[in-house]
Amino acid sequence: MSRIAFVGLGNMGGPMAANLLKAGHELTVYDLSAAAVDAAVKAGAESADSLAAVVSGAEYVITMLPAGKHVEAVYLGDEGVLNAVADGTLLIDSSTIAPETSQKVAKAATAKGLSFMDAPVSGGVGGAQAGTLTFICGGEADVFQRASSILRNMGKNIFHAGPHGAGQVAKICNNMLLSILMTGTCEALALGVKNGLDPAVLSEIMKQSSGGNWALNVYNPWPGVMDNVPASRNYQGGFLVDLMNKDLGLAFDNAVKNQATIPMGSLARNLFQLHAQQGKGGLDFSSIQQLFSNLEE
Amino acid sequence: MSRIAFVGLGNMGGPMAANLLKAGHELTVYDLSAAAVDAAVKAGAESADSLAAVVSGAEYVITMLPAGKHVEAVYLGDEGVLNAVADGTLLIDSSTIAPETSQKVAKAATAKGLSFMDAPVSGGVGGAQAGTLTFICGGEADVFQRASSILRNMGKNIFHAGPHGAGQVAKICNNMLLSILMTGTCEALALGVKNGLDPAVLSEIMKQSSGGNWALNVYNPWPGVMDNVPASRNYQGGFLVDLMNKDLGLAFDNAVKNQATIPMGSLARNLFQLHAQQGKGGLDFSSIQQLFSNLEE
Amino acid sequence: MSRIAFVGLGNMGGPMAANLLKAGHELTVYDLSAAAVDAAVKAGAESADSLAAVVSGAEYVITMLPAGKHVEAVYLGDEGVLNAVADGTLLIDSSTIAPETSQKVAKAATAKGLSFMDAPVSGGVGGAQAGTLTFICGGEADVFQRASSILRNMGKNIFHAGPHGAGQVAKICNNMLLSILMTGTCEALALGVKNGLDPAVLSEIMKQSSGGNWALNVYNPWPGVMDNVPASRNYQGGFLVDLMNKDLGLAFDNAVKNQATIPMGSLARNLFQLHAQQGKGGLDFSSIQQLFSNLEE
Amino acid sequence: MSRIAFVGLGNMGGPMAANLLKAGHELTVYDLSAAAVDAAVKAGAESADSLAAVVSGAEYVITMLPAGKHVEAVYLGDEGVLNAVADGTLLIDSSTIAPETSQKVAKAATAKGLSFMDAPVSGGVGGAQAGTLTFICGGEADVFQRASSILRNMGKNIFHAGPHGAGQVAKICNNMLLSILMTGTCEALALGVKNGLDPAVLSEIMKQSSGGNWALNVYNPWPGVMDNVPASRNYQGGFLVDLMNKDLGLAFDNAVKNQATIPMGSLARNLFQLHAQQGKGGLDFSSIQQLFSNLEE
Secondary structure, X not given: OOEEEEEOOOOOHHHHHHHHHHOOOEEEEEOOOHHHHHXXXXXXXXXXXXXXXXXXXXXXXXEOOOOHHHHXXXXXXXXXXXHHOOOOOEEEEOOOOOHXXXXXXXXXXXXXXXXXXXOOEEOHHHHHHHOOEEEXXXXXXXXXXXXXXXXXXXXXXXXXXXXXXXXXXXXXXXXXXXXXXXXXXXXXXXXXXHOOOOHHHHHHHHHOOOOOEHHHHHOOOOOOOOXXXXXXXXXXXXXXXXXXXXXXXXXXXHHXXXXXXXXXXXXXXXXXXXHHHHHXXXXXXXXXXXXXXXXXX | OOEEEEEOOOOOHHHHHHHHHHOOOEEEEEOOOHHHHHHHHHOOOEEOOOHHHHHOOOOEEEEOOOOHHHHHHHHHOOXXXXXXXXXXXXXXXXXXXXXXXXXXXXXXXXXXOXXXXXXXXXXXXXXXXXXXXXXXXXXXXXXXXXHHHHHOOOEEEEEEEEOOOHHHHHHHHHHHHHHHHHHHHHHHHHHHHHOOOOHHHHHHHHHOOOOOEHHHHHOOOOOOOOOXXXXXXXXXXXXXXXXXXXXXXXXXXXXXXXXXXXXXXXHHHHHHHHHHHHHHOOOEHHHHHHHHOOOOO | OOEEEEXXXXXXXXXXXXXXXXXXXXEEEEOOOHHHHHHHHHOOOEEOOOHHHHHOOOOEXXXXXXXXXXXXXXXXXXXXXXXXXXXXXXXXXXXXXOHHHHHHHHHHHHHOOOEEEEOOEEOXXXXXXXXXXXXXXXXXXXHHHHHHHHHOOOEEEEEEEEOOOHHHHHHHHHHHHHHHHHHHHHHHHHHHHHOOOOHHHHHHHHHOOOOOEHHHHHOOOOOOOOOOOHHHHOOOOOOEHHHHHHHHHHHHHHHHHOOOOOHHHHHHHHHHHHHHHHHHOOOEHHHHHHHHOOOOO | OOEEEEEOOOOOHHHHHHHHHHOOOEEEEEOOOHHHHHHHHHOOOEEOOOHHHHHOOOOEEEEOOOOHHHHHHHHHOOOOHHHHOOOOOEEEEOOOOOHHHHHHHHHHHHXXXXXXXXXXXXOHHHHHHHOOEEEEEEOOHHHHHHHHHHHOOOEEEEEEEEOOOHHHHHHHHHHHHHHHHHXXXXXXXHHHHHOOOOHHHHHHHHHOOOOOEHHHHHOOOOOOOOOOXXXXXXXXXXXXXXXXXXXXXXXXXXXXXXXXXXXXXXXXXXXXXXHHHHHHOOOEHHHHHHHHOOOOO
């Protein structure tokens, strides 16, 4: 078992930390929210009151933060992780941020002889709780190997996407594609229903045909077609429209920096943004179905 | 075994007829192309030189024609099928056409006491040859039951989408969604590659994540990632850009008639049309990858 | 002065007929609405109770109908205009319909030795009332010359776009461009306002810069920036969203038939359709501003 | 006459400086390109070999730089303008950059008691040479007044868009709208031509109708319709596709930061990016016509 420092105990970080404790690791935690820290302490973690304290004696540092500016502050700040951590510690950032920010932190870590890996996740709060997250990692192969054993306590699929930042890139690409799949699926279902088709029948046909995709398989956006998905509980929970918009914002930034052409992703982003602007930012992202269909409520 | 009349022996109809012969049915065929008729005769069919002759004595009539106007002519013309066929014959049209045309023919057939079913297919020339087509059917339940035994000689999945025209609607919805999935997948791969990622690695990650879809599973659009797909043979064969555009034209028509909102499908249609305009209409539709990436050739 | 038969006294046809009466022409009118006929009779027209009667003795026939099917019925029906009208009569259809329908009627008219011209209008109910419509005509040059003197009593700009159907094509192109200009203008204003800019100041800057367009010049979509436009009266009156959608439907049909690429027009069509689906079909089309901005109401 | 320091003598800055000299001002210039400096010196300017030297004794500092990072370096660097300039100097930045960068420089300037204004331009190299640029300014009203007298020596229209950064915002909004107008105009012309219309006739009709816009008025994108525009000289010169893409990149960034919905602008950006990717980045932006039409060359 290992000594792990965990920074960032939000909706995702909290259950991830809990799974590390369940797996028997020694965990020290740090978060600005006293309530989040208390919950972790009750589950068996020790708390620390500074970044320097939390990383003291750790073999691994795992961070799960809302945005790039927090990652920069936590790692690169004067009293940040890089200035406090012992040689040989492995640093893993699971935040979803711009690849350049990951690369900047990686470069600073490397300059101090430390190993850093970006490891954003897919699978949402449900996956974090169940320990079935997907980790998409960027960094050197040996660091990926070393980190995998720990990540396996929190997730099911652990991918090595490439060098520093590649985890972020792959996550951005995947979530952009997801936004396209979901919007396209909603649009196709709405068209069928306008023609009088049964959404469940049409879903089944497309799922087994060339229209098959993740949304039809496990996350059907039409209310009542599938049990235990957000669409069947008024689009509550799941992966929020506002979070999809955050990820699509990263896709926009990346496409501008790389002069990439992303017409479908851009349109999906604008439809999700329009949806948020109409007051739906706090619903699950499959609620984009409402933009195409007048669903009874 | 049954007596079947088959009208339309093109790239799809030819191999479909061949599979009916292999299954032991008695087949009479009709086509304007002498070469197509000869091939069917060599495989064991009888030929007829008029629509009246081909349907004479048939228990089933199967038609596979390029567009709605041909279907109207074959069924509704003065010397067409409806005026020549015996009572009790089951009429199956596997052409991909507008739902309203299917409904018009169905109505005329019903008025004469005949049973008609629209049964467009998915699976392309490969599926037609292998007998693994998907049939998406519209019509009454008992007619669907009766037809299924015959369709099973040509296909693997036989779906009942709903009443007359519903087969066409479901096919239009599925292919619109397919155009979106494919374009989105190409766009995501191109973005990843612009960031330095390996297209095979990124494909694998997205396939197993929430970006998973039919294109990543069996029809990867990036050259060399998957064997035996059009992308790995210079986008030759497969499902042509021009045919995708034909189907997306049906989606446009349908959305206008039903006042449906199809932003993603419309954008995909325009990108495929742009691609065709740049001389790519005769390539497989996964060649839309070329619009996003400067692939070495 | 001339003897004119006028068929179709709706929101547009009614005031157009009134302007012909004001100009001193002898007018006979036909419409299914008794109220519309009464209003025209009060203004000095004679009424007729059949198409044959209304065109009897007319030098010009002018039709203003909702859609292509009405135009076909009125001209090509057994008791329609072409079977009733005297030789030498000039037929002018001001309905906005598909170019192929205009060409079909023109061909039938020509076969009977009659002259026909498509002459759809731009300018809305206001333009019809003020006699300032724009007529966009398709047909032969000499017919255009002959018709122009009459059209000038109802409109200000009379354009000859080309042969039969060209008037419809030009109208479709113009209105598609209009939908793009308006949506783009709303989007630019919304972006500026989100950044804290005054919509009136930004409108003025763009109007005098390379963003200048008809919407900024005479039809500003932001409430209160311009007097006497629909935006300043809660988007009442003007050119309805539903009518813009009808015209954009014609653009879709045309693009499919001609294999044309219209990504911007398609997106605008889908945004207007989305807007209509949210209950805004009866508002002026500049209300598309609401899709981008949370305007106080 | 005033003493003016000018930093950045590129395609735009060079002719702008020349016009200040013609107007009789005393000009000191700074640029990394010796050739650019030589040309200015020949036209009557003095040269300086550092930022500190160029601003010494200046009443006004005008900067014209490629991107935000250069503006930050020139103003905020240790040896930058803010650390070298005398009290009371008025600082004007005509670069097109992100509004936040303008605001950051403005804030730093204000902290030192200096007046700063963002004043990006519209009108291109032609406007810079002819002294007919449009300046779109952000800053305090009295600073705008003071600056206007100088700007009038280089431009015709001088707008005050609002507070610091507002000039950049208005420029971004205008150029996004311009990209939409141009793409929409090209698409409408292509659709008409596919239907057999004459592009010059259609242009004239739309220009005088509700499709009227800046492109149809002064910058027709169809070769040969208008003299003295890039379209009539193989799309050489003018406003390059690559520069339009740079400005649309700023629009993307801004929309993400402000959670604004920009579907039309996003689509235009992706079409321009696609066009650049096909090797057209160095052509005038009206060459986007080529994406819709197979123009004979």
